[in-house]
Amino acid sequence: MDQQRARRPRISDVASEAGVSKSTVSIAFNNPERLSPETTARIRAVADALGYRPHPVARMLAQRHTSTLGILTPQALVVAFANPFFSMFSQGVASVAEEFGYGLLFVSPLHGSLARAVTRASVDGFVAIGLSEDHREVEQIRQARLPIVLVDSAAFPEHGSITVDDEAGAFSAAEHLLDLGHRQFLVLAVEPPQPGSEDALAAPALDGVSSRRLRGYRRALEARGIVLGDERVAIDSPTFAGGAAALNRALDSGIEFTGVLAMSDVMAIGAIHAAEERGLKVPEDISLVGFDDIDEAEHTCPPLTTVRQPVREKGAEAARLLLAAVDRRDFEPPEHRRLGTQLITRESTTSIGPRVEEVTRPIEDKQGIGPAN
Amino acid sequence: MDQQRARRPRISDVASEAGVSKSTVSIAFNNPERLSPETTARIRAVADALGYRPHPVARMLAQRHTSTLGILTPQALVVAFANPFFSMFSQGVASVAEEFGYGLLFVSPLHGSLARAVTRASVDGFVAIGLSEDHREVEQIRQARLPIVLVDSAAFPEHGSITVDDEAGAFSAAEHLLDLGHRQFLVLAVEPPQPGSEDALAAPALDGVSSRRLRGYRRALEARGIVLGDERVAIDSPTFAGGAAALNRALDSGIEFTGVLAMSDVMAIGAIHAAEERGLKVPEDISLVGFDDIDEAEHTCPPLTTVRQPVREKGAEAARLLLAAVDRRDFEPPEHRRLGTQLITRESTTSIGPRVEEVTRPIEDKQGIGPAN
DNA sequence: CCGGTTTATTGAACCGGTTCAATTGGAGGA
DNA sequence: TCCTCCAATTGAACCGGTTCAATAAACCGG
Missing domain, CATH: 3.40.50.2300 (Response regulator)
Structure with a gap:
């Protein structure tokens, strides 16, 4: 019992238990239609019995994407979340992230360094809010080679941006x-x-x-x-x-x-x-x-x-732009969008x-x- | 130039460029004191020149931890963030997460299923808020074999909990x-x-x-x-x-x-x-x-x-309990804490x-x- | 009964790092 | 000169999956 709980079952455990190869188990989870129904069923049953879940990190590594969007802020999260504006913006980002099955990771300075935090973040791209225009931060973030959408700044034409008038x-x-x-x-x-x-x-x-x-x-x-x-x-x-x-x-x-x-x-x-x-x-x-x-x-x-x-819309648009940039790994020119006020x-x-x-x-x-x- | 940008440099690129082994590069980043100062400096220089950053996902996989805490909510993030109470709670969690260098991932139902979302989340543990007591969700989450702290519910003595009177x-x-x-x-x-x-x-x-x-x-x-x-x-x-x-x-x-x-x-x-x-x-x-x-x-x-x-404190305490559970991989009995009102x-x-x-x-x-x- | 497809399954390579036991080279002591 | 010890570095295994070309089996018409 305790031994069971001690080690998380991995795909090879399921494979040997079900008498198939790792590949087959993987397929049973990701492309079941490629397998005979009986095989899929058997594998699923074994997996359930063992309590197997594909390890999210391993999967990310192999698939080379994380299904996670990062919200980047130069402020500590404690202060960011204290601001209703930030919550509203997050709602916007969250609405489209959720729609497309993406998770949301909030990235704030780590030991005073945003760049360090960016390095540690496993996301497919960033929505950056509150970065001051001139900031080297953007420069450093670029090193992560991840798409990024700047909010409230169009100072970097090579990245997508959402601004408000x-x-x-x-x-x-x-x-x-x-x-x-x-x-x-x-x-x-x-x-x-x-x-x-x-x-x-x-x-x-x-x-x-x-x-x-x-x-x-x-x-x-x-x-x-x-x-x-x-x-x-x-x-x-x-x-x-x-x-x-x-x-x-x-x-x-x-x-x-x-x-x-x-x-x-x-x-x-x-x-x-x-x-x-x-x-x-x-x-x-x-x-x-x-x-x-x-x-x-x-x-x-x-x-x-x-x-x-349109704070929520700002967040939503930023997320949309980002997802578009994530999808096309090519190098189409980034989009820039400006919203109005009332x-x-x-x-x-x-x-x-x-x-x-x-x-x-x-x-x-x-x-x-x-x-x- | 474009080829450079096309492929993200990996540790082996740095290693061969610097004329050392992968291990050495890894050490240069994680335990520089184990290396001669010159070697470290050279490796760092090469890494900078190439624009190398350790791949966060690969690192997570190898180290078996993510430095990320999950906030679990049964509501869509759009509605959660619309609630100032939730933002306040998040502040609390964020404050201790940041203090200990952890990131914050918000996990909400994926295509209507919290369990599915949990499966996809790469975190070291969860703080769960708003889960109704009886919910099977908790049951399913347990399968992830990750520590979890329940907020506002003490219905699962085997998990840590924070409640309020x-x-x-x-x-x-x-x-x-x-x-x-x-x-x-x-x-x-x-x-x-x-x-x-x-x-x-x-x-x-x-x-x-x-x-x-x-x-x-x-x-x-x-x-x-x-x-x-x-x-x-x-x-x-x-x-x-x-x-x-x-x-x-x-x-x-x-x-x-x-x-x-x-x-x-x-x-x-x-x-x-x-x-x-x-x-x-x-x-x-x-x-x-x-x-x-x-x-x-x-x-x-x-x-x-x-x-x-004490909403913020509730979040902070939950995070503390969770971090404690993450640290000790052993099976000490989980803590339960109850806070007062005024x-x-x-x-x-x-x-x-x-x-x-x-x-x-x-x-x-x-x-x-x-x-x- | 045979060659050509189609379908189900698999082996090996790979994703990009970390870790630790083992190796190397040089300094110091006898 | 030889041995020991220590510091610096490395090779190989591993983390836990996915992917794709290759194989084996089953099916088909002729």
Whole structure:
């Protein structure tokens, strides 16, 4: 009994027990139609009796594919899974992975090195999310000689990519607030993922996504003659706490604003609560627009106005592109796809109301937002 | 160039290029200290030049372990990741997996069969969540001869397990509402995960978790002479929509209640919004207590009173138990651990206020909650 | 009864590494 | 000079399957 459990039965055990060759057993499991029904039945019976299961790793090695897709993230999984955005994205990837019978392996830095983790991962390809554009990571990953699809970065034309029109989305968010009469703004920017501990260099300004969104905000504001000073861009982690902290810092610094442009819903939600804790009402005192449109955005208090990006679809498309690249081992040029965004107006934004006169007085206006301020 | 890219270099390429044996190359990568520094350096250089990386699958096969943990769920990943509870749990597992250099593979039913998926998964062990107690799945998984830790079920003493004192948690939730004067209740129960398509049988009443919580609610109510009829238990999926639907059905059916006991925060949040859409105020008209204490619970409107269970810790402990079982290949008895819960009082519950007199009139009371009603 | 197919099965090579006992060469001691 | 010992390196077996060309047996019409 214990001996039985001690060693996992292998294909040769089944073969000898059933009086056939290894090959035949293998065929019985993979191409039963090639065998006589009786043989297949007998082999199956023996296999069941022995409790035999083909060893997945051995099978992978022989077949040269793993039926597994990797989701690559530069953040620790602990922080990634804390972000509803990431979960949503994973849903998208998972939906098509499951449809095609692929498993999902999450790959995050191993002892601070993404490259090392990539080396250890047995997958047929990677969907990479959150990799900063310039990153050598991509370079190193290439060594794995596996197909990879970059999400939110098209910096590597030789790999497939899925992007979202961040700039246009941000533009529409800012314009929405402008249309409501706001003239004094604060941007809540998401901190790029911390570089692995091996990268000694200080965090670069902002990653691709953030800088594209910032550009969108700025373009909209500048179109109405408003310059967004750097002191009005508060950077923090894309968490409830990060959003709260960023808002609090801005409030403490004495900057005046009525419109908050958050680069992530999670930060926006955190900011709402920070604001209310300080006695500011949303949207009466502060209007706030998020980004992403995560499921929770509809259930906050007040429900969040936000820029919807098709997060699940992004994941699904990335997976589709990846599977296509996995299938054709040839070298067709990779695909690049860009998805759109949509402003969802809920209740966290309102026209500036009582302060409208104040704002429309050109001088105060200028004071409030001048670049030197 | 293209030929180079066409075939991935293998260890023998490096060996012959460096003028050493395969073994030496292997050692250079795994036990460099056993080699002379010069040899190691030369081999490393050649390997870099060729772009060689040890093939992860081959390595797994030879070493007989994968450095990967599996998270097993009977639900499709698409639905699992839609549940913040699941993400939180995954965080816990991920935190210890990462700490010990393990990757995370999510395993969900393959073509409707969990057993099939398990067979294909190359992992060193499984953390299983959401498996209904009686399930044959566990039986089948055992065939994989891999260690497994069951979460929320201790029905298999031969496997490790982590449970939470669901009954006590539910008890405290109900008692909280009772203390606030409520006498008419509605329970929002989470639907057990749909059985795989292979299981033809209709969904069983409730899974282990749900029935334990229900028992807790009932015990608390009965201690005050209140019987909870089945018509007061609305079952639906653990989603925002499920919670909303369940509440709406109850409202439509004409059942009267002032206290809602939800078995999941997500359902509770959905229910809050359904209630408010029908013009009912929370907590003035309906008091509502959730279960889990997901991150969002603090940010809903109103903030949710709920039973906190240590979800992350649950995941982390499960992973620890699993790693322990993976390490010792021997047959020490598996560990079983049970974690506690804690009532977190926020603002979705309040004393029944104006209706107190009404409730305290014994006759009406009886009418409202009698088992025949 | 024979050559030509077709069908069921098999042997050997291979996937790409790791492991460990055995070998080699040189340094140190007697 | 010879022997011992140690450090560096290697050969062969192994991990547990899949694959494909080759074989053997059965079948068929002529």
